[in-house]
Amino acid sequence: MKTFQIFIATSFIVLQSISHTVVAETELPQTTVAQKEVSRELKFTGTVEAVNQGTASSQTSGRVIATLVDVGDLVAKDDVILQLRDNQQRANLQTAEAGVRAAQAQFDSAQKENLRIQEIRKKELVSQSVADNALASRDAAKANLDAAKGRLKDSEEQLEFTRIRAPYSGIVLERHVEVGETVNPGTPLYTGMSLEFLRVLADVPQKDIDAIREYKQARIELKDSAVTIQGDALTFFGYADPQTSTFKVRAALPAGTAGLYPGMYVA
Known part of the structure; x- marks a missing residue:
């Protein structure tokens, strides 16, 4: 199972006892106070989703004479996926x-x-x-x-x-028309999504959101590696869910991240 982790650097006082010999009638212990910075780890569940997902619609009128791809097919950007008369x-x-x-x-x-x-x-x-x-x-x-x-x-x-092309490289999720049907401008034809650019969407409790906004660092742990995400790739939603009192945090993954696919659950 993949892990969505947010690390928070916090400062606190670490007390270290150090023994000293004092030339006096009584040996008194002395303590040196030092400030150190450590990381606190917060783990949240999230869902992987595609950045680019949408439905291609017809921009002209005509009869469908060929559907060139189907559900589950991989397509490259600008591939012809449907032909109208x-x-x-x-x-x-x-x-x-x-x-x-x-x-x-x-x-x-x-x-x-x-x-x-x-x-x-x-x-x-x-x-x-x-x-x-x-x-x-x-x-x-x-x-x-x-x-x-x-x-x-x-x-x-x-x-x-009349030649409908894939707007980006990705996978076909749904085909909305059949050969022989007549379409008009705005008629949905295909729904698909890109696998190149992904992101993780997580719900963060109200008590943790301020610390995460301040330190802005997250990490997605994969099977054999981890992906560290810096602040500029994190998006913080400006409102809480009224039912759960959680805030959504979205982490953009680097292009071509392997091992993650839209719809996967990370926890």
């Missing part, structure tokens, strides 16, 4: 690409015409209003091109949304 998204992408090509051609033509008119205007062969119109046409074509590029980016994003 993407016919509509691909069609929208092609339309957007065509729109960008047309807008680019329109802008190139307007830009060329504007440069020509401005050169002629320098020679005062056309009026200022003609030059202004040419510049306005160029600016309008540029705005149209920017809008077309925006629609293209949105279409590319919608197509990418």
Whole structure:
């Protein structure tokens, strides 16, 4: 069984008796008082939990055509874990690409015409209003091109949304959909958690919390080693449980700590 221990350094007076020979009628004992610092150990139960755990949801509409992982499978970050039908998204992408090509051609033509008119205007062969119109046409074509590029980016994003990827490396806990189901934005697809970053959550009695907050050091004892956790990796909840009068203390474990898994009980 793993042990969650918090060590508290406390100071107290240690009395040491030292015998001295005193030249007098009577030998009187003398005592030297010295202050030493020792550690007091407090043990608490706790539960290991994953820092990153959540549910991946759909960001577009479509029919599920493939579920590529299942409960218990290990996945790497950015692995494709589910595929939606993407016919509509691909069609929208092609339309957007065509729109960008047309807008680019329109802008190139307007830009060329504007440069020509401005050169002629320098020679005062056309009026200022003609030059202004040419510049306005160029600016309008540029705005149209920017809008077309925006629609293209949105279409590319919608197509990418049909490929659901793992947000981080970890393990699949639950699959919420089946092949053939139609999903919409916000539909839950998978629940999973990362095994890379873990933490221990313990309940500390009210009588001990002040000392722990002051000295800020904890240790998780494993089978063959121990992990020491310093103050900056400890989180102290600012309220007590009204039923148990205990405070929660959370200890962040170093990345890749071996021998501990979410859900394990430590005591």
